[in-house]
Amino acid sequence: MLWSWxxxxxxxxxxxxxxxxxxxxxxxxxxxxxxxxxxxxxxYVARALGPQAFQKLVALKRVLPxxxxxxxxxxxxxxxxxxxxxxxxxxIAQVVELGHSPHGYFLTMEYVHGxxxxxxxxxxxxSGPVPLGCALGIAxxxxxxxxxAHERTGPDGHPMGLVxxxxxPSNVLISYDGVVKLVDFGVAKAAAQTARTRATMLKGKVGxxxxxxxxxxxxxxxxxxxxxxVLLYELTTLHRPFYEDNHFxxxxxxxxxxxxxxxxxxxxxxxxxxxxVTRALEPDPERRYGSSRELLDDLEQLAQAEGxxxxxAVLADYVVEQLGRPPAPSYGAVVSPPxxxxxxxxxxxxxxxxxxxxxxSRAQMWLGVGLVATALMSTATLVxxxxxxxxxASSPAPPGPSSVDxxxxxDxxxxxxxxxxxxxxxxxxxxxxxxxxxxxDAVPAASTDASTDPAESxxxxxxxxxxxxSTSPRSRHGRKRKDRRKTEPQTKATKPKFESIFPP
Numbered sequence: 001m002l003w004s005w006x007x008x009x010x011x012x013x014x015x016x017x018x019x020x021x022x023x024x025x026x027x028x029x030x031x032x033x034x035x036x037x038x039x040x041x042x043x044y045v046a047r048a049l050g051p052q053a054f055q056k057l058v059a060l061k062r063v064l065p066x067x068x069x070x071x072x073x074x075x076x077x078x079x080x081x082x083x084x085x086x087x088x089x090x091x092i093a094q095v096v097e098l099g100h101s102p103h104g105y106f107l108t109m110e111y112v113h114g115x116x117x118x119x120x121x122x123x124x125x126x127s128g129p130v131p132l133g134c135a136l137g138i139a140x141x142x143x144x145x146x147x148x149a150h151e152r153t154g155p156d157g158h159p160m161g162l163v164x165x166x167x168x169p170s171n172v173l174i175s176y177d178g179v180v181k182l183v184d185f186g187v188a189k190a191a192a193q194t195a196r197t198r199a200t201m202l203k204g205k206v207g208x209x210x211x212x213x214x215x216x217x218x219x220x221x222x223x224x225x226x227x228x229x230v231l232l233y234e235l236t237t238l239h240r241p242f243y244e245d246n247h248f249x250x251x252x253x254x255x256x257x258x259x260x261x262x263x264x265x266x267x268x269x270x271x272x273x274x275x276x277v278t279r280a281l282e283p284d285p286e287r288r289y290g291s292s293r294e295l296l297d298d299l300e301q302l303a304q305a306e307g308x309x310x311x312x313a314v315l316a317d318y319v320v321e322q323l324g325r326p327p328a329p330s331y332g333a334v335v336s337p338p339x340x341x342x343x344x345x346x347x348x349x350x351x352x353x354x355x356x357x358x359x360x361s362r363a364q365m366w367l368g369v370g371l372v373a374t375a376l377m378s379t380a381t382l383v384x385x386x387x388x389x390x391x392x393a394s395s396p397a398p399p400g401p402s403s404v405d406x407x408x409x410x411d412x413x414x415x416x417x418x419x420x421x422x423x424x425x426x427x428x429x430x431x432x433x434x435x436x437x438x439x440x441d442a443v444p445a446a447s448t449d450a451s452t453d454p455a456e457s458x459x460x461x462x463x464x465x466x467x468x469x470s471t472s473p474r475s476r477h478g479r480k481r482k483d484r485r486k487t488e489p490q491t492k493a494t495k496p497k498f499e500s501i502f503p504p
Contacts, residue, residue, distance in 0.1 A: 091145030114175035141180035178316030229280025
């Protein structure tokens with residue numbers, strides 16, 4: 001959103017400038033320039049960045065750092081975000097997001113390229129009165145937006161009882177296209193909000209408060225009707241009805257309804273318009289307009305009766321005539337967003353836009369995880385199998401002299417002599433050098449039997465079992481597991497005797 005006044009804010013305690021420089025990132029938003037600042041917050045124009053060079057102008061309202069410790073103000077700021085986020089009307093500035101960054105809380109709102117009503121009134125004070133059609137158009141748009149907010153219901157379907165309580169020129173924005181927007185629900189009150197904002201607390205700007213606000217009594221929608229009547233009075237007379245040098249005198253005039261009649265300030269003031277203004281400024285809420293919709297109906301009838309156009313086109317022409325139409329803030333170029341991958345063109349081709357990197361889908365991610373898990377399980381199974389594989393079966397017996405395609409060994413080379421472990425795996429029907437030499441004496445008698453299971457021959461004992469001859473359960477359990485891993489059937493005639501391996 002765009003306010004007309006600009007400046008640098010300073011903290012109340014240190015005097016150090018806290019203005020965010022251009023290019024500062026608040027989440028996915030990049031600050032472009034400062035629009036307005038005050039004692040409690042700042043408003044910046046920023047751009048929202050997205051994929052494929054997407055960008056959009058927004059307004060960021062930021063809480064000043066020294067107020068982050070003020071629980072009451074932070075609560076009011078957050079309440080504004082919650083209330084405004086529920087409102088969606090053409091005459092109410094839309095709240096997009098509430099965020100928090102190292103620079104504090106910020107509120108993202110739609111950007112309105114225009115001016116506030118205070119700037120327009122100051123210009124009119126020098127150039128001349130505001131045309132009646134423009135004044136009625138502004139008041140009618142505000143009445144429509146307020147009526148929508150007053151009628152808003154909560155998630156449970158019950159009326160929220162929302163009251164703005166700060167309808168003033170600085171909270172009314174007018175775009176260069178003639179669109180009127182009501183902003184800043186920071187001091188708005190809902191009926192359910194009783195813990196943070198009490199009825200006895202003064203909220204709002206004194207010159208635009210209703211008598212109920214000044215007295216500190218509970219307020220309803222008719223309080224906003226009174227504030228809108230003050231704006232209509234000022235638009236049509238260029239005078240403030242309750243202006244005084246001090247707040248106490250202004251409060252006293254508001255409570256007692258002491259103001260100059262519009263016809264005493266403007267000689268050709270419309271009687272019908274004066275009737276509408278005086279009814280909106282009634283000190284007694286019971287004699288005031290009961291709703292903003294009633295005021296809106298009278299304003300439309302008055303415009304028809306006066307023969308004036310209260311349209312956005314007429315208002316746009318008047319704003320541009322008074323203030324000109326400055327260009328909107330420049331977007332600038334997006335500097336290498338993180339999710340955009342530049343593509344180098346090949347000879348003979350052209351690229352219209354950078355191509356975004358395609359993120360991996362969820363299915364592909366889980367497929368990769370499954371493949372990795374399967375590979376790990378297979379590796380673990382292979383390692384365990386090799387660790388438990390019998391030593392006698394780990395390496396097959398070397399072939400004899402005539403085992404390779406019937407070829408004899410090369411001249412001068414003797415056939416390899418198998419060791420004792422290999423000889424234990426050779427069937428007794430195959431004569432060879434394994435039965436000769438001193439290695440054969442070290443082999444138990446059962447090794448010459450026809451058994452090919454090392455667990456049966458006693459050659460291999462599990463690394464976690466007890467020594468040979470132990471009667472512990474672990475040893476017996478280890479032998480039983482070896483029996484279950486037998487891969488070849490055996491007959492009882494070839495099974496070695498238990499007593500020959502483990503003598504008593």
